Amino acid sequence: MQRIGVFVCHCGTNIAATVDVEAVAEAAKSVPGVVFSADYPYMCSESGQDLVKESVQKYNLTNVVICSCSPRMHEKTFRKAVESIGMNPYMLEIANIREQCSWVHKDKEEGTEKAIMLMKAACAKATLNTPLTPGMLPVTKRALVIGGGIAGMQAALDIAEAGYEVDIVEQKPTIGGKMAQLDKTFPTLDCSSCIVTPKMVDVGQNDKIRILSYSDVEEVKGYIGNFDVKIKRKARYVDEDKCTGCGLCTEKCPMKKVPNEWNLELDTRSCVYIPFAQAVPKVATIDPRYCLKLNKGTCGICSKVCGVGAINYEAKDEIIEEKYGAIVAATGFEIADISRYDEYAYGQSPDVVTSLEYERLMSAAGPFGGHLLRPSDHKEPKKIVFVQCVGSREEESCKGGKEYCSKVCCMYTAKHAILTKDHYPDTDIYVFYIDVRTPGKLFDEFYRRAVEQYGVHYIKGAVGKVTPHKETGKLEVQGYDMILNEQMHIDADMVVLAAAVEPSHTARRMATMLTAPMDNNDFFTEAHAKLRPVESATAGVFLAGMCQGPKDIPETVSQASAAAAKVIGVLAKDQLVGNPCIAHPDELMCNGCSQCAGVCPYGAITYVEKEFRMPNRTTKMRRVAQVNEAVCQGCGACTVTCPSGAMDLRGFSNNEIMAEVDALCL
Amino acid sequence: MASNYDVTKEEIEEIAGVNPLRCMRCGRCSAACPSFDNMKYHPHQFVAMVENGEIDALMESESSIYKCMSCMACIERCPRQVQPARLIEAVRLAVVRKQGQNHLTPDDIPALLDPDLPQQALVSAYRKFTK
Structure with a gap:
C-alpha cells in the first residue's frame, strides 16, 4: 500500500496569492493513499526540503507529491532531497501549480480549484510510480567545435588546454572568422589581426586541435557523451598535407578576376587562392566555379608550377565519420x-x-x-x-x-x-x-x-x-x-x-541536426536565459558567440570559455548518468510491425527474432522490438505509435498517464 | 485640456488605425518627407502630438495638414509600422467632418459615376465629405 505525502508550496506570493494553499493541503488529506499533507512558504528552501525529508521518515512515506513550480525548475532539487534519505527519486511527483495555475489565473477560487485537481492527478500518478534506476553511459572524450571564428577558436583552445582532443569544423578555407576581417577593435583600438592571428597560430599548432577547414557538418546522431557526426570535407583540389602555402600557384593562376569574398568583393583574387597572408591552415584552395582546368579542361598551370605536386584536379568531396562527447555550436553571424x-x-x-x-x-x-x-x-x-x-x-x-x-x-x-x-x-x-x-x-x-x-x-x-x-x-x-x-x-x-x-545562414540547418532550439530570428536558444546561458536545451550541445545573439568580441570570448568549461565538465566524467525514463516493449504484446522503429528519432529501436514458449510445450520464433537503453531519450514517440500498446515509457507509463486523466475527468 | 473641437486622440487613432506608442523616435519619417519645409508640424510631430492628445493644434495647423502630399514616403520608411501619413490623413478627416456640412449626398453619386473612376475613390470621398 502506498503512503503518499503532499507538500504544497506558497512560493512567497507567487502561488499563495491566487491559490488557497491551505485549502489544497486540506483537500489532499481526503485523497486515497495520502497519509500526510502540509503547506510551506518556500518548499525549495533548505528548511522546506528538511520538512519533506523529516515527514518521509516520520510518516513512513513511500511517495511524495510536491505542489510547486514547474518540474523544469525544481524537480531535480526535490528528487535529490528524497534520494539523500534513501527514497528512490522517481517516487517523487511534481504538480505544477505555479506556471500552469497561479500565474495564469486571476480568480483565487478558480485557481484553488484547479490546483486541487492538479494535486489529485499527481497523487493518482504517484500511486502507480515504481522505483527506477538510471543506467550509466560511456563518454567519448573528444569535442567538436562547429565554426572557426574567435568563439570557436577560444572554445577549442580552452578544451585542448584541459587535455582533450578537439576538432574544429570550418566551412571556409581558413579559420579566423569575421574578427580576422576587422581593422581595429573598440574601445582600445587594438589592431584586430594583430590579436586574432596569433590565436589562429595557437590553434593551428596545438597538437590536441585538428582543424577541418573547408568542411561542413553533414549529419549529427547520438546524444550527450556519444555523438556520431558525419563531416563533409569539400574537395579543395590541393593536398593539404603537401601544400606549403608558398603562393606560387596563386601568382601564376591566369584567372585573376574572381570576386574576393575576403575583401567583401571590393577587389578580385585568383581562382586558386589563399584567403589572406596569415590564413590557418596556410593552404591554397581552387575555386571550382572559376577554374579553367575543372570547367574546360584547359590551363593546368597551377599543377605545373607547384613544386611539391600538391594540386589534384581529381579530388572529390569526402565524408568522414567521427565520434564526440560534446559539441560547441559557434556558427557566428x-x-x-x-x-x-x-x-x-x-x-x-x-x-x-x-x-x-x-x-x-x-x-x-x-x-x-x-x-x-x-x-x-x-x-x-x-x-x-x-x-x-x-x-x-x-x-x-x-x-x-x-x-x-x-x-x-x-x-x-x-x-x-x-x-x-x-x-x-x-x-x-x-x-x-x-x-x-x-x-x-x-x-x-x-x-x-x-x-x-x-x-x-x-x-x-x-x-x-x-x-x-x-x-x-x-x-x-x-x-x-x-x-x-x-x-x-x-x-x-x-x-x-x-x-x-x-545568424549565419547555416545555423538553422545546424540546429536541426543538433535538435537544438532556436528563436524566431534563428539565434540558438540557451537552456535558461539567466542561469544557463551557454548551454543549449539539448544535452551535450553548448553555445558560443554570435550564434546565440548579438555580442561583441570580449563577450564572445567569455561565452566561448564558459562553453569550454561546460564541455570539460562532460568530458571529465568517465560515465554519465542516463535517463531511466525510457521506452521498453512488452514482448508478449509486440507483433513485430516495426512502426516504432520508423518513428524513433534516435534510432534506438531494433528488432530481434526470439523464441517464445507456447501451449503444449511448443515454442515459436517471433520478431519483437528491442530498445537500446543507452540511445533512447524517452521522447515517447514509439509509445503513441505502437498499435498493440506494447511499447511503454518508464516513469510515464500509459497506466500512469491514464490515472492522471481519470483523476482530472472522473 | 480645453478642446475647441472635441476630437480625442482615441478617435484619431481609431480613424488612422495606428498606435503612436509604437514610435521609437528615429525620425526617418521627417527625414524622408518632401514637404518638410512647408509644414509647421512634421510627420514625427504628428505622432508625438497625437500621443500627447494635442489634437486641436494639429487641426488648426492648415500648413501642416494640407501641405502633406500623401506621398506615403514616411510610411515607406517607418521601421515600426507607425504610419504617420495615416495619422495626418485622420486629422484632415476630422477637420472635414467638423465643418458641419454634407458636401456629398447619396443623390449626388449617380452623376459622379464614371467608369474610369475607382469605386474606392467614391467610397472614400463619401466618407470624407459627409458628416
Whole structure:
C-alpha cells in the first residue's frame, strides 16, 4: 500500500496569492493513499526540503507529491532531497501549480480549484510510480567545435588546454572568422589581426586541435557523451598535407578576376587562392566555379608550377565519420542583406558601403592597403555620413528587418569615426543615430571621445534619402536633425551603413541536426536565459558567440570559455548518468510491425527474432522490438505509435498517464 | 485640456488605425518627407502630438495638414509600422467632418459615376465629405 505525502508550496506570493494553499493541503488529506499533507512558504528552501525529508521518515512515506513550480525548475532539487534519505527519486511527483495555475489565473477560487485537481492527478500518478534506476553511459572524450571564428577558436583552445582532443569544423578555407576581417577593435583600438592571428597560430599548432577547414557538418546522431557526426570535407583540389602555402600557384593562376569574398568583393583574387597572408591552415584552395582546368579542361598551370605536386584536379568531396562527447555550436553571424533599402542607394553607388566593407577599406590588408579611398574613383573621401540601425530595430512586417538591436554598431561606428578623423583630420563626419547605446567598460567614454576630442557630428535623427549624382560624384544625403527640428542636406563623398547582423545562414540547418532550439530570428536558444546561458536545451550541445545573439568580441570570448568549461565538465566524467525514463516493449504484446522503429528519432529501436514458449510445450520464433537503453531519450514517440500498446515509457507509463486523466475527468 | 473641437486622440487613432506608442523616435519619417519645409508640424510631430492628445493644434495647423502630399514616403520608411501619413490623413478627416456640412449626398453619386473612376475613390470621398 502506498503512503503518499503532499507538500504544497506558497512560493512567497507567487502561488499563495491566487491559490488557497491551505485549502489544497486540506483537500489532499481526503485523497486515497495520502497519509500526510502540509503547506510551506518556500518548499525549495533548505528548511522546506528538511520538512519533506523529516515527514518521509516520520510518516513512513513511500511517495511524495510536491505542489510547486514547474518540474523544469525544481524537480531535480526535490528528487535529490528524497534520494539523500534513501527514497528512490522517481517516487517523487511534481504538480505544477505555479506556471500552469497561479500565474495564469486571476480568480483565487478558480485557481484553488484547479490546483486541487492538479494535486489529485499527481497523487493518482504517484500511486502507480515504481522505483527506477538510471543506467550509466560511456563518454567519448573528444569535442567538436562547429565554426572557426574567435568563439570557436577560444572554445577549442580552452578544451585542448584541459587535455582533450578537439576538432574544429570550418566551412571556409581558413579559420579566423569575421574578427580576422576587422581593422581595429573598440574601445582600445587594438589592431584586430594583430590579436586574432596569433590565436589562429595557437590553434593551428596545438597538437590536441585538428582543424577541418573547408568542411561542413553533414549529419549529427547520438546524444550527450556519444555523438556520431558525419563531416563533409569539400574537395579543395590541393593536398593539404603537401601544400606549403608558398603562393606560387596563386601568382601564376591566369584567372585573376574572381570576386574576393575576403575583401567583401571590393577587389578580385585568383581562382586558386589563399584567403589572406596569415590564413590557418596556410593552404591554397581552387575555386571550382572559376577554374579553367575543372570547367574546360584547359590551363593546368597551377599543377605545373607547384613544386611539391600538391594540386589534384581529381579530388572529390569526402565524408568522414567521427565520434564526440560534446559539441560547441559557434556558427557566428553574417551582415544582413540591405539591398531592399533603396533609399540609401546601396547597390546604386559603389560609395555607399556597409560597415564591414568600410572595415576592409581601412584595413592595411584591404583592397587599398590601408589608404582610405572611396571605391568609385579611388579618391580620399572628405565628407562621410554614417547611418545607424539599417535593418535593425525594425518590425519584420516593414521591410523584413530585424526586431532586435544589433548591439555592436554604435561602438564600431564610433571607432570608424575616430580612426578616420585620426588618419584624415580634415574629414567631416556625420553620424545619424536613433539612440547611442554604449553599455560596456570604457564604451561611453570612447563614444564621447569621438564627439568631444574628434568633433564628429552626432545627429539625433535619420537619413531619409541618398541620391547619387553622377556628374559631381557626390552623394546627396537628405537627413533630419531632431534636436534642431530641421531637415538637412549633405553633399557626402561616402555613406556608410551600419547594417544589421544576423545568424549565419547555416545555423538553422545546424540546429536541426543538433535538435537544438532556436528563436524566431534563428539565434540558438540557451537552456535558461539567466542561469544557463551557454548551454543549449539539448544535452551535450553548448553555445558560443554570435550564434546565440548579438555580442561583441570580449563577450564572445567569455561565452566561448564558459562553453569550454561546460564541455570539460562532460568530458571529465568517465560515465554519465542516463535517463531511466525510457521506452521498453512488452514482448508478449509486440507483433513485430516495426512502426516504432520508423518513428524513433534516435534510432534506438531494433528488432530481434526470439523464441517464445507456447501451449503444449511448443515454442515459436517471433520478431519483437528491442530498445537500446543507452540511445533512447524517452521522447515517447514509439509509445503513441505502437498499435498493440506494447511499447511503454518508464516513469510515464500509459497506466500512469491514464490515472492522471481519470483523476482530472472522473 | 480645453478642446475647441472635441476630437480625442482615441478617435484619431481609431480613424488612422495606428498606435503612436509604437514610435521609437528615429525620425526617418521627417527625414524622408518632401514637404518638410512647408509644414509647421512634421510627420514625427504628428505622432508625438497625437500621443500627447494635442489634437486641436494639429487641426488648426492648415500648413501642416494640407501641405502633406500623401506621398506615403514616411510610411515607406517607418521601421515600426507607425504610419504617420495615416495619422495626418485622420486629422484632415476630422477637420472635414467638423465643418458641419454634407458636401456629398447619396443623390449626388449617380452623376459622379464614371467608369474610369475607382469605386474606392467614391467610397472614400463619401466618407470624407459627409458628416
